[in-house]
Amino acid sequence: MPKMKTHRASAKRFKTTATGKIKRFKAYHRHILTSKDRKRKHRLAAADLVDKADHAKVKRLLPYA
16 A cells, blocks of 8 residues: 655644643744734744644644644
8 A cells, every 4th residue: 555645734733642632733823923913923832732623624634743
């Protein structure tokens, strides 16, 4: 059986933790930051986990993660 291809765009956006959870980064933290308060920007900078409902979809895109 041939090797499965990793979805390269997803590989750049998601990382797997040691316990097997999938880490993601939040949106709205790239530009137009002057109108956002410090507290909001600080929270957007932190990584988050992919929701349990979307876990299977992301795993399919990253077969070796």
